[in-house]
Amino acid sequence: MSTTVRAAAKINLHLGVGAPREDGFHPLDTVYQAISLYDDVTVAEAEEDSLSVAGSAYIDVRDVPGDASNIAVRALAEAACRSPHHVRITKQIPVAGGMAGGSADAAAALLAHDRLHGLSQPDEVLLAQAARLGSDVPFSLVGGTARGRGRGEVVEPVADRGPWWWVVVPARTGLSTPDVYRHFDRLHPDAPAQPAEPTGLLAALASREPVRLARTLHNDLQEPAIDLRPELGALIQRGEAEGALRGMVSGSGPTCVFLCDSQEGAMAVMAALSASYDVVLPAIGPVAGAHVVEVL
Numbered sequence: 001m002s003t004t005v006r007a008a009a010k011i012n013l014h015l016g017v018g019a020p021r022e023d024g025f026h027p028l029d030t031v032y033q034a035i036s037l038y039d040d041v042t043v044a045e046a047e048e049d050s051l052s053v054a055g056s057a058y059i060d061v062r063d064v065p066g067d068a069s070n071i072a073v074r075a076l077a078e079a080a081c082r083s084p085h086h087v088r089i090t091k092q093i094p095v096a097g098g099m100a101g102g103s104a105d106a107a108a109a110l111l112a113h114d115r116l117h118g119l120s121q122p123d124e125v126l127l128a129q130a131a132r133l134g135s136d137v138p139f140s141l142v143g144g145t146a147r148g149r150g151r152g153e154v155v156e157p158v159a160d161r162g163p164w165w166w167v168v169v170p171a172r173t174g175l176s177t178p179d180v181y182r183h184f185d186r187l188h189p190d191a192p193a194q195p196a197e198p199t200g201l202l203a204a205l206a207s208r209e210p211v212r213l214a215r216t217l218h219n220d221l222q223e224p225a226i227d228l229r230p231e232l233g234a235l236i237q238r239g240e241a242e243g244a245l246r247g248m249v250s251g252s253g254p255t256c257v258f259l260c261d262s263q264e265g266a267m268a269v270m271a272a273l274s275a276s277y278d279v280v281l282p283a284i285g286p287v288a289g290a291h292v293v294e295v296l
């Protein structure tokens, strides 16, 4: 028997970062949105534990851990799973791209394991397991659009009258999230304890006006990500020159996302950027959190 769960990529419409806490994590005030790039995770009963990873043409599966350190495998351990399983991951979400691809795999594995064995654990139990696996994993379960506080793991849905159209440009090589946070600390040794709030953004999300949303997008990790990868600044400028309402780094990067005014607008920006960038993908948001797509 096997269960397959699909989980979406995230972007951060707002990412306010405060000074590091005593545990080394940064306090966040963020607004996540799940967008339509997905990883599928199948958890199947098996004779012994094994893992296989496949992906879209632009994914280098060699960048994904192929052993027990893979976060989807760690998710099964977190779920106190005792019997052996085969885990199959099919990736569409860029690896180390600032889009919570690993978190999506962890969330999908948690849910697939729960459903495969008919456990039907309460949401609070799955969310607590998710939070222990990583800051973005609870949001990957929930999906839609949600505010994240704490280190990102305390999530609360917010009103969003999208859909919004995005163009996504992944980078060839990923960025390490801890490196980007460390660089934020170097650039902002006097960061306030309280991260910036997404006040204008929440009103814009409820308005259905892309121009208003574009004005209120904010990412405190954009500056350190661009400082580490200056070419991202050029990409953002290019996308905006080609007609995107606003370009930004997704989370800790290096993927960049461009908010467009409509589906037609997104297609035009895609066509223009495709002349210079190998991989340019369309996406809408918000979309659902982790959900079962196949039971065999």
Ligand code: C5P
Residues within 6 Å of the ligand: 024, 025, 026, 027, 028, 133, 134, 135, 136, 150, 151, 152, 177, 178, 181
């Ligand atoms: O929680 P997660 O495992 O996704 O975090 C990866 C790394 O990103 C952490 O080890 C930490 O260096 C950094 N991080 C942080 N503050 C957060 C979330 C992540 O410093 N709120």
